[in-house]
Amino acid sequence: MFMTNKVTQGVTLRGDPAREDCFKVVHLHNELYDFNDMSEVSRRQRLHRHMHNEMQSLEIAAQSLADFPDAPWDLRLQLARQCWDETRHAMLLYRRLLELGGRKGEFPVMNYEWSVTLMSDSLPARLALQNRTFEGGEMDLLRQLIAKWREVGDERTAEMLGGILADEIQHVRFANQWVKRMAKEDPRILLKVAMAIRFLKEVTAALAPQPGEVNAAGVDLTGYKHLDVFANIEDRRTAEFTEEEIAELLRQEGFGSITSEGQPA
Numbered sequence: 585m586f587m588t589n590k591v592t593q594g595v596t597l598r599g600d601p602a603r604e605d606c607f608k609v610v611h612l613h614n615e616l617y618d619f620n621d622m623s624e625v626s627r628r629q630r631l632h633r634h635m636h637n638e639m640q641s642l643e644i645a646a647q648s649l650a651d652f653p654d655a656p657w658d659l660r661l662q663l664a665r666q667c668w669d670e671t672r673h674a675m676l677l678y679r680r681l682l683e684l685g686g687r688k689g690e691f692p693v694m695n696y697e698w699s700v701t702l703m704s705d706s707l708p709a710r711l712a713l714q715n716r717t718f719e720g721g722e723m724d725l726l727r728q729l730i731a732k733w734r735e736v737g738d739e740r741t742a743e744m745l746g747g748i749l750a751d752e753i754q755h756v757r758f759a760n761q762w763v764k765r766m767a768k769e770d771p772r773i774l775l776k777v778a779m780a781i782r783f784l785k786e787v788t789a790a791l792a793p794q795p796g797e798v799n800a801a802g803v804d805l806t807g808y809k810h811l812d813v814f815a816n817i818e819d820r821r822t823a824e825f826t827e828e829e830i831a832e833l834l835r836q837e838g839f840g841s842i843t844s845e846g847q848p849a
């Protein structure tokens with residue numbers, strides 16, 4: 585069932601995981617209801633989307649456990665712990681969604697991370713995509729979201745996201761440790777990682793919205809950048825990104841002058 589692929593905008597991606605009938609699964613960003621405010625419906629949509637992302641994180645880690653039975657035991661243990669964390673996160677978000685009057689399946693869902701990550705047949709490459717890239721990005725986003733929820737007076741959700749962030753840092757950290765360790769033992773792994781990152785770039789380009797394109801909630805998709813997030817430096821250090829990697833990230837986000845100023849050559 586998981587092995588079938590799908591073609592979206594000309595790119596071959598892993599077919600969607602099983603979902604309950606209440607969920608409407610879509611394949612493009614313009615079919616999602618991402619609001620750009622903190623209205624009540626937007627709050628429910630944010631929780632719903634995050635809940636579904638946690639479900640995907642769980643499924644990706646679990647699928648890797650099943651696909652790589654010969655991976656080092658300590659790494660398998662980390663993946664198993666990650667499954668437990670992601671399950672807890674999904675349940676926390678689901679409960680909060682219910683408290684705010686929402687329901688499972690209230691908004692369409694997209695299995696983007698699953699579809700991209702599971703196209704790779706290499707565990708280090710999957711860790712580089714899912715943990716290092718997607719969860720690394722989530723880590724940055726969470727810091728901003730915590731402040732956003734606090735601003736509208738929802739301390740409970742803000743605190744819940746703070747707890748989730750602490751776990752995400754660990755997921756990024758163990759992936760960083762293992763990708764580096766495995767690449768040291770077998771440098772050919774870096775090629776697999778590079779291929780996976782290139783694939784992600786291809787998918788991002790193929791699925792990028794056209795100028796003026798709006799999503800299902802009427803929000804202009806090109807009006808804001810999806811990854812327009814100032815890198816969360818402290819958390820990235822804790823997650824064991826090197827200073828060079830953090831500097832590169834800041835450079836990509838247009839903050840290059842910050843990193844080059846006052847830095848030893």
Ligand SMILES: [Fe+2]
Pocket residue numbers: 638641669670673748751752
């Ligand atoms: Fe999570």
Ligand SMILES: [Fe+2]
Pocket residue numbers: 641666670719751752755
């Ligand atoms: Fe995670």
